[in-house]
Structures are given as C-alpha cells and as structure tokens.
Amino acid sequence: MNRNEILSWLRENDENRLEELWRRADAVRQQHVGDEVHLRGLVEFSNHCVRDCAYCGLRRSHHHLQRYRMSVEEILTCAREAVEFGYGTLVLQSGEDFGITTNWVSELIRTIKRETPLAVTLSLGERDEQELETWKEAGADRYLLRFETSNRALFDQIHPPRAGKISDRLALLKSLKRLGYETGSGVMIGIPGQTFESLADDLEWFQELDLDMIGVGPFLPHPDTPLGQQGIIMQAVPEEQVPNTESMTYKVIALARLLCPLANIPSTTALATLNQAQGRELGLMRGANIVMPNLTPTKYRAQYEIYPAKACINETAKECHACMKMRILSLGRRIGTGRGDSPNHQPVSILVTYQQNSMI
Ligand code: SAH
Numbered sequence: 260m261n262r263n264e265i266l267s268w269l270r271e272n273d274e275n276r277l278e279e280l281w282r283r284a285d286a287v288r289q290q291h292v293g294d295e296v297h298l299r300g301l302v303e304f305s306n307h308c309v310r311d312c313a314y315c316g317l318r319r320s321h322h323h324l325q326r327y328r329m330s331v332e333e334i335l336t337c338a339r340e341a342v343e344f345g346y347g348t349l350v351l352q353s354g355e356d357f358g359i360t361t362n363w364v365s366e367l368i369r370t371i372k373r374e375t376p377l378a379v380t381l382s383l384g385e386r387d388e389q390e391l392e393t394w395k396e397a398g399a400d401r402y403l404l405r406f407e408t409s410n411r412a413l414f415d416q417i418h419p420p421r422a423g424k425i426s427d428r429l430a431l432l433k434s435l436k437r438l439g440y441e442t443g444s445g446v447m448i449g450i451p452g453q454t455f456e457s458l459a460d461d462l463e464w465f466q467e468l469d470l471d472m473i474g475v476g477p478f479l480p481h482p483d484t485p486l487g488q489q490g491i492i493m494q495a496v497p498e499e500q501v502p503n504t505e506s507m508t509y510k511v512i513a514l515a516r517l518l519c520p521l522a523n524i525p526s527t528t529a530l531a532t533l534n535q536a537q538g539r540e541l542g543l544m545r546g547a548n549i550v551m552p553n554l555t556p557t558k559y560r561a562q563y564e565i566y567p568a569k570a571c572i573n574e575t576a577k578e579c580h581a582c583m584k585m586r587i588l589s590l591g592r593r594i595g596t597g598r599g600d601s602p603n604h605q606p607v608s609i610l611v612t613y614q615q616n617s618m619i
Contacts, residue, residue, distance in 0.1 A: 284513035284546035297599030300341035308354025355384035443472025449503020452493030471601035476529025479566035516546030521603035
C-alpha cells in the first residue's frame with residue numbers, strides 16, 4: 260500500500276467505501292493471525308510519574324490526583340488471577356516512576372516467571388537502555404512504548420523531555436528490538452495539531468520499525484491537562500486536523516493491519532470508552548486480534564485516570580473477564596490459548612544464527 264492510498268483511506272468518510280477497508284483488514288487479520296483473540300491481563304501498578312505530558316492525567320503537575328504504588332504481593336495476586344482466568348500474558352504498566360527501581364522490577368519479573376507460566380510485558384515509559392537490558396535478562400518478554408506522534412515538533416510540545424535528557428522514543432524502540440524484546444508501539448489519534456500527513460507518517464513508521472505489537476486509540480481530552488483545557492499547543496489547518504473519533508480509530512487499526520499483517524493489535528480501552536456498547540467488537544472486526552482485560556484492583560482504578568470516563572473503571576477483574584469473553588465469543592472468534600506471541604517476532608538467537616550464516 261503506497262502513501263497516497265494510506266492518505267486517501269484516512270480522508271475517506273463514505274461509510275460504503277469504508278466497508279471495503281474493514282473487509283480487507285479483517286481478511287488479512289484472519290489470514291495472518293487467525294481467529295484467536297488473545298487476552299492480556301493489565302495491571303496498572305503505579306500512577307506516580309515524573310513527566311509532565313500535556314495529554315495525560317497522570318502528569319506530575321496534576322496535584323489533586325492521589326498517587327499509589329502497588330506492592331509485590333498485590334501484583335502477584337493479579338498474576339495468579341491472570342492464570343486462573345486463562346490469560347497468557349501479564350502487562351505491567353505505570354507512569355514514569357523512578358521510585359520503581361531496576362532491582363525491584365527485576366525481582367518482580369523473576370518471581371512472576373518462577374511462579375507462573377505468564378509472558379511478561381512491561382510498559383514503564385522511557386527507561387535507560389541498561390535497565391531495559393537487565394529486565395530482559397530477568398525474563399521480561401515484551402515492551403510497550405507508544406511514540407504518540409512521529410511529528411517531532413508536536414511531540415516535543417506535548418511531551419516535554421526530562422531535564423538534561425532527550426526524549427527519543429523511536430531510538431528507544433530500535434534498542435528494544437535489538438535487545439530481543441517483542442516490541443510494541445503506537446499513537447494517539449486526533450491530537451490537536453496532528454495532520455493527516457503526519458498520521459500517514461506514523462503508519463509508515465509502524466512498518467519501518469517492524470513492530471510486533473501496535474496499539475492505537477483516540478486522544479481523549481482530560482480536563483486537568485493543558486491539552487484538555489483547550490490549551491491548543493499547535494494548530495493544524497482545520498481541514499488537515501485529524502479528528503479524535505471512533506471512525507478515525509477504526510481506519511488506523513485497519514491500515515495498521517494491512518501494513519503490518521503479523522503484528523498483534525489490541526482493540527483498546529480508549530476505543531471502548533468512545534463506544535462502550537460496541538467499540539471493542541468493531542475494533543476486533545476491523546483488524547484487531549487482542550484485548551486487554553483490566554486486573555488492577557478496583558480501589559486503584561479510578562486513580563489511574565490517564566483520560567476521563569475510562570471504560571470498565573468500576574468493574575472487578577472477574578466482571579471484566581466475563582464481559583470480554585462474552586464479547587469475543589459473540590463474534591464467532593475463539594479465546595487465544597498460550598502466550599500469544601507475535602508471529603512477527605524472531606528471537607534474537609535465531610537472528611544471530613541467521614546473520615552468522617549469511618556472512619559465511
Ligand atoms: N508511562 C507509560 C504508560 C503511559 S499510559 C508511557 O508513557 O509509555 C499508556 C498510553 O496511554 C500512552 O502511551 C498514551 O498513548 C495513552 N494516553 C495517555 N493520555 C491519553 C489521553 N488523554 N487520551 C488518550 N490516550 C492517552
């Protein structure tokens with residue numbers, strides 16, 4: 260698919276013509292990753308954050324937010340629940356919290372690996388390459404780090420760097436690949452200032468980075484953030500501004516599937532927040548093959564408010580599990596078994612052998 264085709268699908272608003280995009284994405288999904296929908300148990304284990312991102316409710320300057328950090332025992336309870344529910348993966352997500360040390364995370368990974376068969380996905384923001392390597396050695400399997408937008412000027416505006424540091428998520432993603440992580444990234448859709456051209460660039464980056472996992476969702480304004488208070492930081496020409504709509508999100512999911520057929524693509528909570536009744540299902544019918552039921556204890560969920568009115572905020576892990584399962588089965592799809600690794604991912608050892616052979 261060339262750039263003009265990407266752009267013209269992004270700009271397409273005719274529901275009948277869009278049916279063609281949905282059909283193609285669904286066929287490619289079925290052919291390359293099949294009918295299984297893999298479940299990833301999500302644990303939002305800390306909402307402390309050193310960053311001041313203009314879009315995110317966890318930002319440091321959001322002083323009214325009550326902060327929490329879960330204990331190892333609380334996280335292990337979630338891990339056991341994941342096993343009980345038949346999930347293959349535990350996703351550990353947090354703000355960029357340096358109260359969470361390298362050793363603490365390593366020990367946590369080792370304990371989960373010793374006590375359960377779960378794959379472990381980390382999503383802890385921008386951490387040093389040395390730490391990422393240590394966690395890989397401790398047994399972490401995957402890392403999620405969205406680059407949010409590939410428009411450098413827009414990114415710098417909405418995601419100020421830490422003092423004395425450069426925030427280069429594209430470079431970090433390349434490091435994660437090199438370290439052997441199954442690597443995931445993605446963007447928000449409809450950030451004020453995001454144009455169709457820049458969203459087409461983002462999609463091309465998914466391909467260029469050879470991502471194993473791609474997560475996208477609509478930008479949802481949070482009232483306690485600069486971007487949520489109409490403090491538009493960058494402005495696009497109105498007809499070039501990407502809308503933060505449900506339809507736009509499906510287009511990006513479908514195009515991501517066509518460009519990266521082997522990637523694991525979730526139908527995200529942000530999408531379910533826009534359409535609680537059917538968002539998850541429609542995502543799964545238009546290219547996605549993953550869902551991420553929330554295992555975070557209910558008492559913490561409301562405090563992990565990256566955006567408001569997040570779907571499933573009052574549900575228990577058990578309710579979330581039952582609901583997801585029912586939605587998947589209602590589509591005639593199957594619940595994934597095993598870890599659900601991305602078929603796009605090649606373990607480093609295989610790559611090394613391949614490179615050695617190709618040098619001979
Ligand atoms: N601290 C980690 C995890 C952040 S939360 C990190 O920075 O990678 C995970 C994702 O939520 C972010 O990458 C971002 O894409 C999304 N997100 C944050 N605020 C949002 C908002 N207001 N609307 C929609 N998505 C948002």
